[in-house]
Amino acid sequence: MESEFTRELDKLSKSEAETTSFWQAKFSALNQTFLRTDTELRLLRGDLESREQEREEFRSRYELLAREIRERDEEIRNLKGQIRGLKEWVSTSTRSDGTARTSDEVFGEGMARLGNGLLNWVLVHFRRGRVGECLFFLWFIFWGGEGVKGCWSGWMGILSSEVESAQGFVWDTLWCSLLTPVPDLSKSDEGILEELGRLVPMYEDLASTSKVNMIQSLISRLLVELVFDAYFVGLSSEQAQHFTQVETFLSSFGEKISVIYMVTVNKLT
Amino acid sequence: MTLNILKREADQRMQKETANIVDAVVQKVNTILDAITDIRATESRDQALKVLVSSSIELSRLLVVQRAVFKVIMPEILPHQRIMFDPSTMEDMGGEDEDNLEERELCCVTFPGIIKRGDESGGHLQYRNVISKARILCSPE
Numbered sequence: 001m002e003s004e005f006t007r008e009l010d011k012l013s014k015s016e017a018e019t020t021s022f023w024q025a026k027f028s029a030l031n032q033t034f035l036r037t038d039t040e041l042r043l044l045r046g047d048l049e050s051r052e053q054e055r056e057e058f059r060s061r062y063e064l065l066a067r068e069i070r071e072r073d074e075e076i077r078n079l080k081g082q083i084r085g086l087k088e089w090v091s092t093s094t095r096s097d098g099t100a101r102t103s104d105e106v107f108g109e110g111m112a113r114l115g116n117g118l119l120n121w122v123l124v125h126f127r128r129g130r131v132g133e134c135l136f137f138l139w140f141i142f143w144g145g146e147g148v149k150g151c152w153s154g155w156m157g158i159l160s161s162e163v164e165s166a167q168g169f170v171w172d173t174l175w176c177s178l179l180t181p182v183p184d185l186s187k188s189d190e191g192i193l194e195e196l197g198r199l200v201p202m203y204e205d206l207a208s209t210s211k212v213n214m215i216q217s218l219i220s221r222l223l224v225e226l227v228f229d230a231y232f233v234g235l236s237s238e239q240a241q242h243f244t245q246v247e248t249f250l251s252s253f254g255e256k257i258s259v260i261y262m263v264t265v266n267k268l269t
Numbered sequence: 270m271t272l273n274i275l276k277r278e279a280d281q282r283m284q285k286e287t288a289n290i291v292d293a294v295v296q297k298v299n300t301i302l303d304a305i306t307d308i309r310a311t312e313s314r315d316q317a318l319k320v321l322v323s324s325s326i327e328l329s330r331l332l333v334v335q336r337a338v339f340k341v342i343m344p345e346i347l348p349h350q351r352i353m354f355d356p357s358t359m360e361d362m363g364g365e366d367e368d369n370l371e372e373r374e375l376c377c378v379t380f381p382g383i384i385k386r387g388d389e390s391g392g393h394l395q396y397r398n399v400i401s402k403a404r405i406l407c408s409p410e
Contacts, residue, residue: 102331104400107339107383110328111401115380117321124317129308195389199301201347206377207305213362213406216379218296219318222341223325224381226294228341232333233290233326234283 122215129211199225291322332383336390342403343381358382360402373407380404 196203199221206214227233231240295318299310332339346352352375354361361370362379382403387394 045355102335104385104398107328107332107385108401110324111381111383114321114324114328115404117324118380121314121321125314126302126306126308129306179371189304189343196301196305200377201345202377210377210406211306213377213379215302217377218301220378220380222294222297223322224341224343226290226297227322227325228329229304230290230329233329234287236286238349 118216118219119212122212122219126212127213287323287326290326291319294322295319301406304366322371337385337387339400340384340386340396343378343386344403346375346378354405354407357385358399358402359405361407363406365407367390372405373410374407375405377406378403379406 029041196218200206200214200217203214206217229243235243295315298318299315303309329341332341342358345350354370354373354375356367356370359375359382361367380403383400385398385400386397
């Protein structure tokens with residue numbers, strides 16, 4: 001009994017020792033694995049940090065370069081602007097006339113503005129005015145008799161109940177037409193009328209139908225004669241005559257004067 | 270070139286002659302209109318007219334210095350002469366449809382137009398281009 005107990009105790013002790021050594025070995029293996037993994041983790045962390053640092057460096061360099069590119073782009077734009085300006089300057093300064101060309105639209109717009117300005121001026125200052133002394137037809141005295149009213153109703157063939165209203169209409173129309181002013185320019189100064197007739201030959205017809213158009217026509221004709229047909233406004237008549245003679249002489253060579261000048265300049269340069 | 274020199278110097282050196290022309294136009298307009306209308310000239314009316322005349326002088330100088338030939342046209346309508354509406358150079362101010370204006374007689378030219386001959390370098394004088402149409406009024410049918 002005792003020996004059996006001892007054997008059993010030995011057996012158990014041996015089994016416990018085996019279990020202990022097994023778990024110790026197991027623990028030591030796991031510990032080593034842990035230590036290795038931990039070391040690897042540290043290494044990887046270090047690696048990550050260095051990569052992050054590198055990335056930051058790259059980013060800052062990228063930003064630096066991007067800023068530099070932007071600055072270069074800006075410089076390129078500035079230089080292009082300078083080149084454009086220089087080209088324009090060269091183009092303008094080497095032109096024989098020394099001025100930029102004026103486009104046809106500028107003339108069209110200028111003329112339209114002038115025309116509208118003139119119409120506006122006439123309307124503002126002469127819309128309410130009267131041309132000539134006005135004569136009023138006095139026919140209403142002749143038409144004013146009572147018998148005439150009867151004639152009207154009979155002639156128009158309207159019923160007696162409608163006679164009053166019809167008469168009202170007829171008389172209104174008659175009054176309006178008879179009281180319409182008719183311009184009479186005969187009392188105006190003869191010399192002035194002669195000048196007016198030269199500038200606006202149809203003035204008599206226009207005065208009665210459209211005085212605004214007549215005044216516009218008058219001023220336009222004066223502008224054409226004194227301004228647009230002048231050789232160059234500001235030159236005295238002698239100077240203008242002299243220039244005209246020179247231009248006529250040069251034009252006799254078959255080309256417009258400015259072309260001749262251009263050819264001369266081109267030869268000289 | 271010569272005309273460009275004149276144009277450059279015109280503002281300073283031709284002030285007197287230019288002012289004379291402006292005054293001459295205004296005075297002529299006033300003489301005629303004072304005689305045929307019942308409205309007398311006023312300072313503000315003259316001033317507004319002077320601005321218009323000065324603008325037309327500026328425009329005329331600009332036209333003269335171009336290499337192309339610019340001509341300001343204003344047809345003259347004489348009694349007993351038939352001048353017909355030309356849609357290519359005229360613009361009716363009566364508000365009528367242009368299709369109805371063919372073969373219609375002119376009654377009044379209210380404002381001149383501009384015709385250009387030649388290109389911008391002064392060559393090809395056979396080319397003709399209407400820059401601004403003359404403003405006219407047709408006679409009633």
